[in-house]
Each structure stands twice: as structure tokens, then as C-alpha cells.
Amino acid sequence: MSQTTRAGFVGLGAMGEHMAAHLASAGQLVSVYNRTLSRAQAFADRHGVAAADSVDTLGRNCDVVVLCVSADADVEAVCEHLANSMTAGGLVIDCSTVARETAVAVAQRLESAGIRFVDAPVSGGTEGARKGSLTIMVGGQAADFERATAVLDRLGERIHHMGPVGAGQATKAVNQVLCAGINRAVTEALAFGEALGLPMDSVVDVVGSGAGGNWFINHRGKTMLQSRYPLGFKVALHAKDLGICSAMAQAANAAIPLTEQTRADYDRLMADGFGDEDISALYRLVRPGAAPDSDV
Numbered sequence: 001m002s003q004t005t006r007a008g009f010v011g012l013g014a015m016g017e018h019m020a021a022h023l024a025s026a027g028q029l030v031s032v033y034n035r036t037l038s039r040a041q042a043f044a045d046r047h048g049v050a051a052a053d054s055v056d057t058l059g060r061n062c063d064v065v066v067l068c069v070s071a072d073a074d075v076e077a078v079c080e081h082l083a084n085s086m087t088a089g090g091l092v093i094d095c096s097t098v099a100r101e102t103a104v105a106v107a108q109r110l111e112s113a114g115i116r117f118v119d120a121p122v123s124g125g126t127e128g129a130r131k132g133s134l135t136i137m138v139g140g141q142a143a144d145f146e147r148a149t150a151v152l153d154r155l156g157e158r159i160h161h162m163g164p165v166g167a168g169q170a171t172k173a174v175n176q177v178l179c180a181g182i183n184r185a186v187t188e189a190l191a192f193g194e195a196l197g198l199p200m201d202s203v204v205d206v207v208g209s210g211a212g213g214n215w216f217i218n219h220r221g222k223t224m225l226q227s228r229y230p231l232g233f234k235v236a237l238h239a240k241d242l243g244i245c246s247a248m249a250q251a252a253n254a255a256i257p258l259t260e261q262t263r264a265d266y267d268r269l270m271a272d273g274f275g276d277e278d279i280s281a282l283y284r285l286v287r288p289g290a291a292p293d294s295d296v
Contacts, residue, residue, distance in 0.1 A: 006030045007151060008062035010055060010078055011096070012039050014231070015122070016068035018129035019095065022154045023066070024049055033058045059085030064151060065092050068122075071240065072098040079106040079117075088114030093148050095136070095155075097121045097176070097237075099244050100166040103139060107165040116144045119165060120152060121172035125232035127219075133157045137175070139168035173248050176241040179216075179233075180262040183282050186217045190224060191286045200225050216280075224283040235282075236275035239266035 005028070009020040012034040023029040024047035033052040034040040044051035052058035059065060059082045067078055075098050082092055092110055094103065094117070103119035110117045118140030128134040134156035138145050145161045152159050162171045189212070193203045204221035207213065223230055242263040249256045265285055266275075274281050284290060 005064055005150075006062045007064045007066065008032065008052070008058040009066045009068070010034075010058065011068040011070075011074075012043055013068065013070070014126050014234075015095075015129045017043060018126065018132075019066070019068060019122075019134075019155050021047060022132050023151065026154045028151065028154065031058045031061055055081035056085040059090075060087075062086070063090050064148075065090070066095060066151060067092065068095045070096070070237070072102040075102060076106060079110055083110050083113040083115060086113070086115050089116075091116045091118070091144065091147055093117075093151060094119050095122050097172050097241050097244070098169060100169040100173070100248065103166045103169045107140075116141075116147070117165060118144050118148045119168040120148065121168055122156065123172065123175050124156070127232055128156075136160070137162050137168040137171040139163055139165045139170075141165075170248070173241075173245045176238065177245050177256055177259045179238065179279070180242055180245075180259045182214055182216050183279055184258060184262050184265075186214070186221065187224065187280070187283045187286045189217075190221060190283065191288055194225070194288045220278070220280040224280050224287075227283075227287075229278040229281040229283075231276075231278045233279050234276055235266050235269050235279050238279050239263060239270065239275070242266070 007023055007028045008031040009029060010033045012020060012032060020029060020032055029049050031050040031052050032040050032043055033055055040051040055078050065082055067075060069075055075094055075096050079092060092115060107117040118138050120136050120138045122134040122136050124134040132155060135158040136152050136156040138161050149159055162168050193200055201222060204217060208218045242259055245259055265282055268285060269281055
């Protein structure tokens with residue numbers, strides 16, 4: 001980005017607040033918008049930027065806008081406002097997780113107004129957002145990707161151009177299917193180990209350093225055993241993403257049975273009031289003594 005580029009950020013949730021802070025620290029951020037204006041104002045006061053009272057106000061004052069919102073409908077609504085308020089030649093970078101078809105549709109709408117677009121969903125949870133170490137999967141034209149990297153470099157350590165618009169969201173869907181399987185495998189394995197009466201802290205250390213080792217068991221294994229679920233990624237949000245994956249799998253005639261089982265378990269957790277907990281709360285359903293068909 002040039003010295004005169006004005007960047008804005010829409011969506012100051014658990015991920016977005018950290019991401020926007022990195023842009024502010026780099027001197028790239030001029031304005032933020034959040035549906036709850038008080039949250040945007042508090043962020044603006046801390047970081048010396050403007051709190052926009054609407055998406056339209058932000059769009060009129062920014063050349064590049066980054067989105068990190070929760071749902072397809074939110075992305076569509078925000079991009080409609082940006083199509084009507086941003087100056088032609090602007091760039092929208094969507095770091096939300098939505099359907100591939102949504103990314104393609106909003107790109108077409110923005111293009112009709114002369115505004116460029118890339119879908120750039122992220123992986124790494126709130127910890128990755130806080131550290132600026134996210135993995136970012138980008139869909140869009142090569143020139144737009146190159147332009148977006150000046151912003152995305154502040155947010156992540158691994159930034160990959162996956163193809164045309166929508167390819168970033170398709171890659172994120174693969175990532176979410178993988179996370180669902182890892183979550184289920186780790187929780188099942190730990191429950192198995194507990195049932196065998198093993199010293200579970202030592203088990204986590206041993207298997208976490210072997211062929212079965214992964215980020216999830218190394219960072220969530222011991223907390224699950226303590227019935228603690230420090231928030232990295234909410235059950236409700238992963239469930240939403242897996243719904244997108246399910247629809248994409250049906251359209252592609254692909255089978256993802258492990259993902260469908262995890263999705264069903266997330267539905268149970270949400271019904272029991274645990275939707276805002278970390279996805280490691282899946283252990284509530286499989287730990288020794290958990291009743292499979294009753295409240296946990």
C-alpha cells in the first residue's frame with residue numbers, strides 16, 4: 001500500500017479486534033465500524049483512529065476495507081453499502097468465513113461499482129489473530145492479491161493465493177472439515193486414555209510429540225482433561241462453518257461423514273447452552289461418564 005492509502009475495518013469481534021489493532025499499529029488504519037458503536041468507539045479511542053457511525057461513512061473515507069463478520073448475510077449487507085459508498089478503484093478484503101457462492105456474488109456486485117474484491121478467510125483462532133500469525137487463504141485476481149498482501153502481511157505469517165474469487169473460501173472449507181476431524185479424534189483418544197486409567201498429563205505429552213501429535217492436543221489436551229475450555233474458536237461459529245461445508249459437499253457429491261457427526265454433536269452442545277464455548281468443549285460429550293443422550 002502507498003503512504004496515502006486509507007484502510008478501514010468492519011467487525012471488531014474476537015478475531016477482528018486483534019486484526020484491526022495490527023493495522024492500527026502499522027499506521028495503515030484510519031477508520032473502524034462495528035454494529036455496536038460503543039465497541040468501535042472504545043477501539044478508536046485506544047488506537048487513535050475514527051469510529052464510523054455507518055458502513056457508508058467508513059466506505060467514503062477508505063480506499064481499502066477489511067471485513068471480519070460472522071455470516072453470509074452480514075457480508076452481503078456490508079458489501080452492498082460499500083458498493084454504494086466506496087470510490088471506484090477501491091479494494092475490499094473479506095476475512096470472514098462464508099460460502100464460496102457468497103464470495104462470487106459480492107465480488108460481482110462490487111465489480112459493477114468498479115471496486116475490487118478478494119476473499120481471504122483466516123485460520124489460527126483468536127491466538128493467531130492476537131499474535132498476527134494467521135494462515136490466510138486468498139481468492140481473487142493476481143493483481144488484487146498482490147495489492148491485498150500489503151494489508152494481509154500485517155495479519156498473518158502464511159498468505160496463499162489459492163485461485164480466483166471463491167477459492168479462498170473453498171480452501172477454508174477444507175480446513176474446517178480437517179478441524180472437525182481433529183477435534184473428534186483428539187477428544188475420543190483422550191476419553192479412551194482416561195477409561196484405561198492412564199496418567200493423562202503424561203499421555204498428552206507423549207502422544208503430542210509422536211506421529212499423532214497436532215496443535216489441538218498440544219494446546220487443548222490438558223485443559224480438556226481439567227474440564228476447562230479456553231476460547232479460541234466458538235462451537236457456534238464452527239457449527240456455522242460446517243453447515244457451509246455440508247452444503248458444498250452435497251453439491252460436489254463428496255462424502256464428509258466425520259464432519260457430519262461433529263456437526264450433530266455441536267448441535268447438542270448448543271442446545272445445552274455451550275455454543276459460546278471453545279470447540280474443545282466437545283469433550284463434554286465423550287469424556288468418561290458423559291451420558292450420550294442426556295444433558296452433560
